[in-house]
Amino acid sequence: DAMVIQNPRYQVTQFGKPVTLSCSQTLNHNVMYWYQQKSSQAPKLLFHYYDKDFNNEADTPDNFQSRRPNTSFCFLDIRSPGLGDAAMYLCATSRDLRGGNEQFFGPGTRLTVL
Amino acid sequence: AQSVTQPDIHITVSEGASLELRCNYSYGATPYLFWYVQSPGQGLQLLLKYFSGDTLVQGIKGFEAEFKRSQSSFNLRKPSVHWSDAAEYFCAVGAWEGGGADGLTFGKGTHLIIQP
Numbered sequence: 001d002a003m004v005i006q007n008p009r010y011q012v013t014q015f016g017k018p019v020t021l022s023c024s025q026t027l028n029h030n031v032m033y034w035y036q037q038k039s040s041q042a043p044k045l046l047f048h049y050y051d052k053d054f055n056n057e058a059d060t061p062d063n064f065q066s067r068r069p070n071t072s073f074c075f076l077d078i079r080s081p082g083l084g085d086a087a088m089y090l091c092a093t094s095r096d097l098r099g100g101n102e103q104f105f106g107p108g109t110r111l112t113v114l
Numbered sequence: 115a116q117s118v119t120q121p122d123i124h125i126t127v128s129e130g131a132s133l134e135l136r137c138n139y140s141y142g143a144t145p146y147l148f149w150y151v152q153s154p155g156q157g158l159q160l161l162l163k164y165f166s167g168d169t170l171v172q173g174i175k176g177f178e179a180e181f182k183r184s185q186s187s188f189n190l191r192k193p194s195v196h197w198s199d200a201a202e203y204f205c206a207v208g209a210w211e212g213g214g215a216d217g218l219t220f221g222k223g224t225h226l227i228i229q230p
Contacts, residue, residue, distance in 0.1 A: 103160075
């Protein structure tokens with residue numbers, strides 16, 4: 001089945017230690033998104049890629065970076081995680097950018113910062 | 115910029131009873147509206163979506179939603195809930211700013227509790 005896969009499902013890191021979260025998709029979609037979802041809150045868009053074009057949300061901290069080496073994979077890098085970065089990180093894809101395009105979500109990676 | 119309000123943080127419904135979850139949006143043009151469901155520790159699954167046309171849309175798992183432009187609402191309904199419907203429900207609006215790129219703007223979610 002075509003899907004969005006996130007690895008690992010659970011990640012524990014230490015305060016200030018860089019961490020990378022992975023997302024892959026078999027849908028061959030042009031757009032890949034990263035959302036941050038803190039406990040009992042709505043998902044919040046961090047950034048997205050349309051093909052190789054990167055679009056950062058204005059309020060996304062510089063501590064968060066992303067890479068998309070090819071259509072299938074997208075990575076979220078947190079350079080120096082703080083305690084406030086503990087959250088569920090959701091990857092999503094859509095065929096196109098238009099607002100009506102359905103976004104398909106992965107199961108998420110839950111990040112714990114010690 | 116668009117916004118979504120889900121006024122009910124928690125809702126408790128008896129199994130077999132009907133359900134309505136409220137969603138109000140703010141957006142200058144015709145919105146693209148979605149309802150997603152999230153089970154504990156899981157990602158989001160699309161229940162249904164509205165783009166245009168018939169204002170009553172049918173989704174998966176027996177859910178439906180009605181778009182009411184005059185009320186800026188997109189309420190989710192189900193005639194008879196099952197215990198497996200217990201989850202977090204998110205309403206979202208998608209925008210297309212004529213060449214701009216937007217993700218989804220989510221409401222804060224409604225936590226649905228099903229009691230026996």
